[in-house]
Amino acid sequence: MFFHIVLERNMQLHPRHFGRDLRDKLVTKLMKDVEGTCSGRHGFIVAITGIENVGKGLIRDGTGFVTFPVKYQCVVFRPFKGEILEAVVTMVNKMGFFAEAGPVQIFVSNHLIPDDMEFQTGDMPNYTTSDGSVKIQKESEVRLKIIGTRVDATEIFCIGTIKDDFLGVISDPGATS
Amino acid sequence: MGSHEALSVEPFKRLVKLAARAFYDDITTKGDKQPKTGRSDNRGIAVVVLDALTRRQWVREEDLAKDLKLHSKQLRRTLRFFEEEKLVTRDHRKETAKGAKIYSAAIAATGDGQPGGREGDEKLKMHTHSYCCLDYAQIYDVVRYRLHRMKKMLKDELESKNTVQEYICPNCSKRYTALDALRLISPHDEYFHCESCDGILVAEADKLAAQELGDGDDSARKRRQEKLKDMLQNMEEQLKPLIDQLGRVKDLTVPEFGSLQAWELQNAAGRAANGDHGNDPSKSSQGLGFGGTPMPYVGETKVEVALSGIDGKGENIKSENGNAPSKVLPPWMIRQGMELSDEQRGETKQEAKMAGSSIALESSDDKNTTDEKDDVKNIQDEYVKAYYAALLERQREQEAHDDSQQQMSNASTSNGVAMPTERQVGMKSKLADEYEGDDVEWDEEPPAGNTAKNFKVHDLNVEAEASDEEEDDIDWEEG
Numbered sequence: 001m002f003f004h005i006v007l008e009r010n011m012q013l014h015p016r017h018f019g020r021d022l023r024d025k026l027v028t029k030l031m032k033d034v035e036g037t038c039s040g041r042h043g044f045i046v047a048i049t050g051i052e053n054v055g056k057g058l059i060r061d062g063t064g065f066v067t068f069p070v071k072y073q074c075v076v077f078r079p080f081k082g083e084i085l086e087a088v089v090t091m092v093n094k095m096g097f098f099a100e101a102g103p104v105q106i107f108v109s110n111h112l113i114p115d116d117m118e119f120q121t122g123d124m125p126n127y128t129t130s131d132g133s134v135k136i137q138k139e140s141e142v143r144l145k146i147i148g149t150r151v152d153a154t155e156i157f158c159i160g161t162i163k164d165d166f167l168g169v170i171s172d173p174g175a176t177s
Numbered sequence: 178m179g180s181h182e183a184l185s186v187e188p189f190k191r192l193v194k195l196a197a198r199a200f201y202d203d204i205t206t207k208g209d210k211q212p213k214t215g216r217s218d219n220r221g222i223a224v225v226v227l228d229a230l231t232r233r234q235w236v237r238e239e240d241l242a243k244d245l246k247l248h249s250k251q252l253r254r255t256l257r258f259f260e261e262e263k264l265v266t267r268d269h270r271k272e273t274a275k276g277a278k279i280y281s282a283a284i285a286a287t288g289d290g291q292p293g294g295r296e297g298d299e300k301l302k303m304h305t306h307s308y309c310c311l312d313y314a315q316i317y318d319v320v321r322y323r324l325h326r327m328k329k330m331l332k333d334e335l336e337s338k339n340t341v342q343e344y345i346c347p348n349c350s351k352r353y354t355a356l357d358a359l360r361l362i363s364p365h366d367e368y369f370h371c372e373s374c375d376g377i378l379v380a381e382a383d384k385l386a387a388q389e390l391g392d393g394d395d396s397a398r399k400r401r402q403e404k405l406k407d408m409l410q411n412m413e414e415q416l417k418p419l420i421d422q423l424g425r426v427k428d429l430t431v432p433e434f435g436s437l438q439a440w441e442l443q444n445a446a447g448r449a450a451n452g453d454h455g456n457d458p459s460k461s462s463q464g465l466g467f468g469g470t471p472m473p474y475v476g477e478t479k480v481e482v483a484l485s486g487i488d489g490k491g492e493n494i495k496s497e498n499g500n501a502p503s504k505v506l507p508p509w510m511i512r513q514g515m516e517l518s519d520e521q522r523g524e525t526k527q528e529a530k531m532a533g534s535s536i537a538l539e540s541s542d543d544k545n546t547t548d549e550k551d552d553v554k555n556i557q558d559e560y561v562k563a564y565y566a567a568l569l570e571r572q573r574e575q576e577a578h579d580d581s582q583q584q585m586s587n588a589s590t591s592n593g594v595a596m597p598t599e600r601q602v603g604m605k606s607k608l609a610d611e612y613e614g615d616d617v618e619w620d621e622e623p624p625a626g627n628t629a630k631n632f633k634v635h636d637l638n639v640e641a642e643a644s645d646e647e648e649d650d651i652d653w654e655e656g
Contacts, residue, residue: 093367095358095380096342107358109342111380125367148341150356159341159355 001080005042006052008071009034013057015064027051030070036103040151043078044103079104079146079158086170087160089140092125099142105157108144112161114168134169141170186432188425189313190231193264195419196320197227204258222247226255227311230265234434235310235441237280238267256309263319267309268437280308283444310440314431321423324416331409335402344378346371353378 009030017025031048038044055069079085079101087099087106096109110119110127117127117136126137136142144160144167162168201223229245230236238256242249259265342355351371353361361369361378369378434440 091362093362095367095369096355098358098362105359107355109355109358109380111342121367148354148356157356157359159358 001078001083002046003043003076003078004049004073005076006071006073007034007042007045008069011068011070012060012065013068015066018066023054026054026068026070030072034072034074038103038154038156040153040156043076043156046075046077046102048072048074077102077104079106079149079156081146081149083146084143084167085146085160086141086143089136089138089142092119092127092137094119094121094125097127097136099144099160106144106146106160107158108142108160108162112147112159112163114163136169143167143170188422188429189317189432192320192419192422192426193227193231193311193313193316195422196316197224199416199419200320200323201227201262222251222255223258226252227259227264230309230311233310235268235280235283235308235437238307238309241309253307256307260309264311264316265309266312266315267307269305269307270437271303271305279441279445283441308437310434310437314433317423317426317431320419324420324423327412328409331405331412335405335409343381344369345381346374346376346378348374348376352381 011026011030011033013022013026013029027048030051034045035047036045050073052071052073055071057066057068059066085101085104085106087101087104089097089099090105091098094110096107096111096113099106099108113127113136116129117134118130120126120128124137126135128135142162144162145164146158146160148159150157203220204223205220225245226241226247229241233241238252239249242252245252256265256267260267344353344355344357344361345351346353349371351373353369353371358369360372363370370376371378435443
């Protein structure tokens, strides 16, 4: 699920950036530092949408670096248990398949793949129904439901299922065309 | 043990009995290798043992075995099983026959054992004895957790979609869940690999499905679903008494026996308070025996008392001592130091005896002291009274002392070394009854030889005021 929230961060800025465009430098550095990171609490920080305010800088003893407390608005993405996501399959193996929904990695074990789909080995391993009409392989798009998340301080990993109504492959060429 | 507590014990006992019948009915403690003949089939033992334990508190395992007419090995195996199941706490300790006596005393106090069962054997050999006791608080949690797990497993199976797949390493039997999947994939093949031994992980088959028809075909799955539903229903039905009992017990205070030592002390103390203590000849003689032993110690401290008396000569130091009445002797000190003044000893005698008997046998005094604080309390009150009386007296003495001091020190110069020590003892007992303990504490350092030296110096400077500095000098020399 996506959220638009305000976060705060202490930015350290090198003295060489002090000047007219100090603020720009600060924002650029903030974006570089923060976008794409993941915190267990808020999820993945997708994009910074604006700066709320920049606090008073504090000059560090000895280094000359200045610390600014910066409040910024950003879009975060955090997966939840029970959430339905669309994801791209990245790897298929005997144990199930891995998929990515943006920054989140999701694993679907073969127990959570419908029973009528069987694993086929080959140079393009895939799960196929007995009549061959549905195939899950690398680059397929699937709709899945998250049934478990593991949230570490800097990492979120999910497991999902496609063993439910309306879940499964959505990139079927016949269906999309 | 309060009466309300006794009320709450019964439901817990019932809980244990129900749980025993529900879960440990068919536990056999024999190894799998032995053939299960009719004779060696010991199912049901577990229930018997648990029932027996509900009727006891802490019990020596040998005694329990004797009561149950079981072989002690068999009982121990069962108890070890229960220990692993977290139903029972056990304690092992090395002890002599005397140590066993405390236990028997405690048992007698609870009134549910056979009192004085082993009065006879007075062997001084150390034996390791094991004791066991039901841990009601934990049992409550264990049973609840077990029920929760059972239900969860069945429900998960039933829904069969919200399960997090588990993987096991066949080599080191380490378990992983699907949530670890990202760390387990290997670039070379399509299996998961164990992190520690690199073995290929196998998916843990559906726990119940594997037992029955594991085939994926539809009708089998339907049947399995039916079966699971039945099972869940049966479980709810059959375990209802247990669950009800859990609900009943929920708000009651859990009967707590504490550790073995705490329990023994508590019960022994309770017994002493009931007046049992004096009547038991073996017990009291034991106490006196202990009271007698520290006599050399007392003698030793007398020397140190003399030293402190010398210190007392320095008026400054003494007044410091006098100013520290807030430093009330902690109870453990009163007990340990048998060199208390008469009035103090008279009051603490009983206490010392009782505590002494336990201290003599058990190495961990610290534990005892905390446990005995309660019995000490009233004694302490009396002690405080005596303390203030003594303090008052001392203040009166002090005034008299100031002029007598001069005379005395003069006498010491004439009499030499041996005499003053004697005198100091006398003076000390008059002057400073109450802070003897303190003196002993901070005067332990200077050796007896110092006495003479100290006096010599003192003889040179008779002024009381100067003695403070003298002390410093001496310390310097020693350090």
